Amino acid sequence: MIYRLNDKEVNIIIGKDVLNNIDLNNDRKYFIIYQNNVWDKIKIITSKIKNFDIYNVPDGEMAKDVYVALNIIKDMVKKEFTRKDAIISFGGGTVSDLSGFLASVYMRGIDLINIPTTLLSMVDASIGGKNGVNFQGIKNVIGTFYQPSMIINDTSFLYSLPYNEILNGLGEVIKYSIIMDKNLYNFLINNKEKILKLDDENVSYIINKSVDDKMKIVLSDEKETNGLRSVLNFGHTIGHAIESGSKLKIKHGFAISYGMICETKLGVDLNLIDDKIFEMVEKIIKFYEINIDKNDIDLSIALNSLRNDKKRFGNKITIPLPVDIGNYKIFPIEIEKIEKAMIECLS
Ligand SMILES: NC(=O)c1ccc[n+]([C@@H]2O[C@H](COP(=O)([O-])OP(=O)(O)OC[C@H]3O[C@@H](n4cnc5c(N)ncnc54)[C@H](O)[C@@H]3O)[C@@H](O)[C@H]2O)c1
Incomplete structure (x- = not known):
């Protein structure tokens, strides 16, 4: 390509x-x-x-x-x-x-x-x-x-590659599928065994789709000037805080996967998205057993990292959320609400 x-x-x-x-x-x-x-x-x-x-x-x-x-x-x-x-x-x-x-x-x-x-x-x-x-x-x-x-x-x-590193990468593949690629979501659900066994055809397919999804966004906003590239940050606001709070013990793909769960739950609690979406986000991440140990996270470091998020503008951070599987909207959300959601999600 x-x-x-x-x-x-x-x-x-x-x-x-x-x-x-x-x-x-x-x-x-x-x-x-x-x-x-x-x-x-x-x-x-x-x-x-x-x-x-x-x-x-x-x-x-x-x-x-x-x-x-x-x-x-x-x-x-x-x-x-x-x-x-x-x-x-x-x-x-x-x-x-x-x-x-x-x-x-x-x-x-x-x-x-x-x-x-x-x-x-x-x-x-x-x-x-x-x-x-x-x-x-x-x-x-x-x-x-x-x-x-x-x-x-x-x-x-x-x-x-160690199995954990495969799951680490799959966290990002799952992100593309939830936020912008329903076909990829269904493929991941239907072909888990072959993917985890690194069957060539299946793995090439998910890499192809992920690369194409990311490049579509990059083509529309190469240098992050018009906000379109921010969709790639789904799960990353709380995810980065989790990564920092664990002093990098929790790998990026695992942290953003849990971040996707927490951010989607926040969207449901604020009546921005349907509860059904939360269930589908949680389902695919649990299905692939991309789990974190919450005991690895120092909450005060995580909160500090969240407050210093470089995407913060005034009192808000814009968070992309799936309004359907494969479809997203961007929502500016007050930092206090994100903090509260993260504390609840991590306790
Ligand atoms: N620029 C971007 O858009 C972007 C996006 C996401 C992540 N990142 C950056 O990527 C980095 C994380 O990347 P990563 O997860 O690939 O980490 P990594 O480069 O540390 O690799 C992970 C581990 O896998 C080992 N490894 C690599 N290839 C292997 C193979 N084929 N077989 C066995 N072991 C192998 C490495 O030696 C390392 O121990 C972070 O620094 C992050 O900031 C950048």
Whole structure:
């Protein structure tokens, strides 16, 4: 699938072993940024290119420290990378966030190819052009919007992914299904076993649908200027607070899944949406057993995070809610009401 944004084309390729069949331009050098857990797969890339350097980043959120980014720039300068060369991101969302930032600033921008290896990154982090690095413990406080030219979603990489990481990615897939894709919702309900067994056809289908759903929104609001992209934040207001309140012990996809339950319940209590919708949201998340342990959450940290939400405008935060499965509306809601809903939902 090729998506045309203002000044760029993004080519997204999805399927089992698709990386094997892709030719990479050998007239330039590649700087491959990877994390340890995918080291055994790196040959699939390096066997295709003549000229490359590789850079190993720490696992998890540590990869996104701004000092890691600066060290990589130092290394790229030393190895004489120029604007006609390219960065390849090989790993989960932490690697694509870091690589996207680097590609956007190195010599004012060089080409970027994302090869995500987690489900979360395939369906969310590596697409859409948002990136970010962390500074002084503040997540994504430095970042840009910068589109990769190519995203290669090779589903065979998911076989080695821990089961929890699959559920983590499914949280975002479920989000797209509830808020904007009823067919995907029904597919998830009807094909759980095959999806969880990573059956290629089924997994490729849900990745395709998620990528297309997200890209439709990105095409309408690439840089978050007209508010349309905010629909992607369903479940994320309370979800982020849960993630922070657990000091990142609860993974993003799990936190936003519970966030979707809490925010939908809030919508019902405020008479904004029907109780039937809440039941369907709760049903699919419980069906996939995407559970959190509430004991992992420090409520005061979660409340503090909610009050400092960067989407807050005055006393309100705009929250997208499903008015039907596959259909949403955006509602500005007072912070006190969200706080109260979160306390009730987490107790
Ligand atoms: N830019 C965006 O739009 C966006 C959207 C969502 C999330 N994010 C960011 O993404 C990050 C989270 O991404 P993530 O969940 O992919 O985390 P991650 O990159 O930390 O990967 C999760 C774990 O899986 C391991 N792993 C990766 N691929 C593997 C494989 N094929 N087999 C075995 N293990 C493998 C990693 O080493 C890591 O331990 C966060 O920093 C978040 O802020 C960004």
